[in-house]
Amino acid sequence: MFEPGFVNPSVLSQPVYEPGRPIEDVARELGLDPDTIIKLASNENPLGTSPKALEAMRAGLGSVALYPDGGATRLRERLAQRHRVDRNEIVVGNGSNEILELLGHVFLRPGDEAVMGTPAFIVYKLVTLLFGAKAVEVPLVDHVHDLGAMSAAVTARTKLVFLPCPNNPTGTLNPAGEVMSWIGTLPKRVVVVLDEAYAEYLETEVDWSPLWMEGRRVVVLRTFSKIFGLAGLRVGYARTNREIADLLQRVRQPFNLNSVAQAGALAALDDDDWVTDCRRANQEGLVQLQDAFAGAGIEYVPSQANFILCRVGDGQAVFRELQKRGIIVRPVGGYGLPEWVRVSVGTLAENDRLLRELFNLNC
Ligand SMILES: Cc1ncc(COP(=O)(O)O)c(C=O)c1O
Structure with a gap:
C-alpha cells in the first residue's frame, strides 16, 4: 500500500473505462465456440477491413x-x-x-x-x-x-x-x-x-x-x-x-x-469504394434494426451512426442473456441508461440473429 498522498489523487479517483467485452473472454467464460459469437458492442465495422x-x-x-x-x-x-x-x-x-x-x-x-x-x-x-x-x-x-x-x-x-x-x-x-x-x-x-x-x-x-x-x-x-x-x-x-x-x-x-x-x-x-460500400451496408442495417424495433414496439433513438440505443427494460439482464446466446451488446447503465442497451449495426445476418434472440427473451 502506498502512503497517503503518494499516489496522484486524480488517479485514485479515476473511474474505470468499461470496454465492450472481447469475444475470447465471453467464449471462455460461457464455454462457447468463439467462431459462433458476434460482437455488436464496440461500434466496429462488421465487414472487417479494406483488403487494400x-x-x-x-x-x-x-x-x-x-x-x-x-x-x-x-x-x-x-x-x-x-x-x-x-x-x-x-x-x-x-x-x-x-x-x-x-x-x-x-x-x-x-x-x-x-x-x-x-x-x-x-x-x-x-x-x-x-x-x-x-x-x-x-x-x-x-x-x-x-x-x-x-x-x-x-x-x-x-x-x-x-x-x-x-x-x-x-x-x-x-x-x-x-x-x-x-x-x-x-x-x-x-x-x-x-x-x-x-x-x-x-x-x-x-x-x-x-x-x-x-x-x-x-x-x-x-x-x-x-x-x-x-x-x-x-x-x-x-x-x-x-x-x-x-x-x-x-x-x-x-x-x-x-x-x-x-x-x-x-x-x-484511399479505398473510397470500400468506404462507400460500408456506408451503404450500415444504412441498410440501420433500417433493418430500426424497422424491427418499431414493429416490435421497442423504443429506440434514431441513429446517425453505426449503432442504436434501444430500450429493453433491464439493460444488464438483456446484455447477460444475449451473451449466453453468443451475442455481445453494450449495457449502458454506466451512462445513466439502465433500461437501455447499445447495439452496433452488424451484417444483415448478424442483425437478424440479434433481433430473433432479443425478441425471444423474457426479461
Ligand atoms: C465518439 C467517439 N469518439 C472517439 C472514440 C475513440 O475512438 P478511437 O478508437 O479512435 O480511440 C470513440 C470510440 O468508440 C467514440 O465513440
Missing part, C-alpha cells in the same frame, strides 16, 4: 525492425490533402482517444473546467478528471446535446468544450448549421473539440473551415476505428490550427503511431 489496407499492413511488416516515421509524414500529408489543409494542421494519435488525452496534457490543470454533454462519450470525462480538472456535465434533452445549456455552462475557467458529431451512445447529431452558430456564441478563447468518430457514416461531409477563418479554436477529431475497420490498429487524427497542432505534437510520444498502422491507415484512406 490489409495488403499494405502485410507489406509494412517487412520494416518493423526499424522505428516508424515519428512524424507520420506520408499519412499526415495525405490527410491534409483530403481535408484541404496544411500538413502542419494535422496531428495523428494512437486512436482518437490518445488525442483526447493530449488535449488534457496541453490544456487542463486542477481548477480548470471542461464542458460536455451527458450521456456522451465517456473518455471526455475520464481525461478531464485525470488532469484534476472539473467535468461540467450538461444533460442531453431528448437524447440530443443541448447547445444552449452547454453555452450557459461555460465559465471563465472553461478550457475545453466537447461536442461529438454524432454522439456515442445516443447516435444523435446536432445540425451542422446550429453547431456553427453555437460556436460563434462561445468565448473565443475556449477550445471546441468536435469529435467526428462516426462522420464517414453521414451522407454529407461538414466543412468546418469557416470556424478557422473566424479565428475559432477548434479541434476536429476523426478515427480509423469505425468505418475504416481498423479499431485494433489504433489510429486517429485531429485537424486544428497550427498553434494547437504544435502544442499537441509537443506532448505526444515520439513514435506514437507504429509503422504498420501508418501503412494500413494510408491505404484505407
Whole structure:
C-alpha cells in the first residue's frame, strides 16, 4: 500500500473505462465456440477491413525492425490533402482517444473546467478528471446535446468544450448549421473539440473551415476505428490550427503511431469504394434494426451512426442473456441508461440473429 498522498489523487479517483467485452473472454467464460459469437458492442465495422489496407499492413511488416516515421509524414500529408489543409494542421494519435488525452496534457490543470454533454462519450470525462480538472456535465434533452445549456455552462475557467458529431451512445447529431452558430456564441478563447468518430457514416461531409477563418479554436477529431475497420490498429487524427497542432505534437510520444498502422491507415484512406460500400451496408442495417424495433414496439433513438440505443427494460439482464446466446451488446447503465442497451449495426445476418434472440427473451 502506498502512503497517503503518494499516489496522484486524480488517479485514485479515476473511474474505470468499461470496454465492450472481447469475444475470447465471453467464449471462455460461457464455454462457447468463439467462431459462433458476434460482437455488436464496440461500434466496429462488421465487414472487417479494406483488403487494400490489409495488403499494405502485410507489406509494412517487412520494416518493423526499424522505428516508424515519428512524424507520420506520408499519412499526415495525405490527410491534409483530403481535408484541404496544411500538413502542419494535422496531428495523428494512437486512436482518437490518445488525442483526447493530449488535449488534457496541453490544456487542463486542477481548477480548470471542461464542458460536455451527458450521456456522451465517456473518455471526455475520464481525461478531464485525470488532469484534476472539473467535468461540467450538461444533460442531453431528448437524447440530443443541448447547445444552449452547454453555452450557459461555460465559465471563465472553461478550457475545453466537447461536442461529438454524432454522439456515442445516443447516435444523435446536432445540425451542422446550429453547431456553427453555437460556436460563434462561445468565448473565443475556449477550445471546441468536435469529435467526428462516426462522420464517414453521414451522407454529407461538414466543412468546418469557416470556424478557422473566424479565428475559432477548434479541434476536429476523426478515427480509423469505425468505418475504416481498423479499431485494433489504433489510429486517429485531429485537424486544428497550427498553434494547437504544435502544442499537441509537443506532448505526444515520439513514435506514437507504429509503422504498420501508418501503412494500413494510408491505404484505407484511399479505398473510397470500400468506404462507400460500408456506408451503404450500415444504412441498410440501420433500417433493418430500426424497422424491427418499431414493429416490435421497442423504443429506440434514431441513429446517425453505426449503432442504436434501444430500450429493453433491464439493460444488464438483456446484455447477460444475449451473451449466453453468443451475442455481445453494450449495457449502458454506466451512462445513466439502465433500461437501455447499445447495439452496433452488424451484417444483415448478424442483425437478424440479434433481433430473433432479443425478441425471444423474457426479461
Ligand atoms: C465518439 C467517439 N469518439 C472517439 C472514440 C475513440 O475512438 P478511437 O478508437 O479512435 O480511440 C470513440 C470510440 O468508440 C467514440 O465513440
